[in-house]
Amino acid sequence: MTTDDATDADAAGADPRAWFAVGDDESPTDRVRNGTADAPADWPTLAVESGFADDEDDYYAALREATLAATRAEVNERERADDRQLLHAVRAMDDAERVANELAERVSEWAGTLFPDAGTGVEGCRELAERDPDGPAEERVVSLATRVAELDREADELEAFIESRAPVAAPNLAAMAGPVLAARLISLAGGLETLAKKPSGTLQVLGAEDALFAHLRGHGSSPKHGVIYTHEYVRGTRPEDRGSASRALAGKLTIGARIDHYSGDYRPELEAELDERMRTIRARAGDDGGDPE
Template sequence: MKCYLVPCVAGFIAFNENLDIVDYELFPRRSIISKLLEFEKGLTAEEEKIIKRLLKDYGKISIESVHRWKYGKFKGVILESPNIGGEYLRENLREILKEIGFIKDGEFQEIIYEIHMGMTIKRLEESFREQDKLIIQAVSTLDDLDESIGKFVERIREWYSIYFPELESVKDHEHYVKLITEHPRREDIIKLKKLPRESMGAELEEEDIEIIREFARAIRSLQLLRKSIEGYIESKMGYLAPNLRDVAGTTLGAKLIAHAGSMKKLALLPSSTIQVMGAEKALFRHLRRGSKPPKHGLIYQHPLVRGSNWRVRGKIARVLASKISLAVRKDVFTGEYDPNIKEDLYKRVSIIREKPKKKGKKRR
């Protein structure tokens, strides 16, 4: 016999081979966030308790994890990530949490949001000595949010289009989600947006419309959270790295810090490394196979590089990397804001763009 042990926001839930719940160990309600953070770093008391019980009853446990070092002392633990228990839990999380008494009707979105918000804040507030670590964590959180929001928006567009396919004309994702949150019935949106009165979509029950609206509310809360974290990064960058923010912009500057590991590490890198930072795979291919070397990495996201003709992108990327290197060194070693760095950058880019093209030799 074999069972599946799966971690979740509530604690640990075990399923048998028929995917029936056979055991569970919940975190104390008041310390869920701290327990989840503890779980990321090692074995919690709750996990150890339920593993011992399950090994006694079943002999073999499939645990959804890649952290082999956590379970070395347990014989009979099989690591499978993902396993069928984990997939089943994710697909039916709301119903399972209600079944074990962790939530009541209507609490799911609120509790999940509070936990995720608390986890985000705790990660940012953990005892880091260097302030730039906060920026690194915020950028990572932003990347995770972008990935999740992108998947959820795609899902709700497919789901709601069954009911109201004409709303696909709204291309802005935030506006799309906001419309469903505030006006879930298509008749209201038709009046508001002056869309065709007859919809080709299917008729849905009130229960169907309400669950879509609840999903839209959850996505909307994540979108607002993303804006909040973006504002936080803007504030932190203005305080810690004003020159880098001025030259590279808030988002790109923060990503460069995160990629390097710290502001000090970024300041010690040569500009040639900064230029291709984020394009390591292409660089290794160049070194191993002799393919063309990359001209830019993360700094391609800068409008000066992205918005330039491909013929001069390499030169502009080189100038930008040089100025980024100078800006971050100013921030780290002097702390003085110097607006001349950005001014000189734009002057040099303007010269590169205006330089006449070299005419190639005519073929005879």
């Protein structure tokens, strides 16, 4: 071994390019996640010569453990990010609402056989939950009604959480789409980063995948919008202009998502530009012109 090689071996544990260091059990994970090397190196040999590993097999075993730990740390960090919390919250809210409504139908049907004045839906369950049951059957119905009321209340609390967190995680998207729709778009895309990388045409039809696939199979027309239909700028626009409204909204939301992900700066001018564009589209109400659909 040359003097230079020996120097490299002795310094391997302190070399900022190396992911390993003798006697350091904590840093390897961070070094695997964040480290870089300007040029390839014979890391197994350096690890053995520095005393970090007994042999090449030992080196690769340690490398495997370090990379697994780095991957777990990266996944945990990503899952705790604000946009991932919104993703889980909006999905939980939708699940809570769906289950509450489905169970409310069952409760209403059952309660109708026991309480002649029983109401229907979630509101009927709230009223039933306040009753004093008389007998085992009524106890079960009142208990189920209580669960429905609790689920509905949980859905409301999840919505409040989304409304408070969305402006932090995605300020521009939340300002233009509204907190809940912003969270739903993030959820459908699988995260803010994924949403930011999508073209506006894809964002425009998020949530309309079934209709899009049917169109691609030749069984229907191309959808003009997906979940963004719930936005007032689309839903409140006359049908013949909804395609234009959807494109305008999707275009600005895409820009907003990219700014939110890459810089996080709030740009109020985006919302102002969207408002102006929608005024132009809606002004066509008395005009035969407009973009072809």
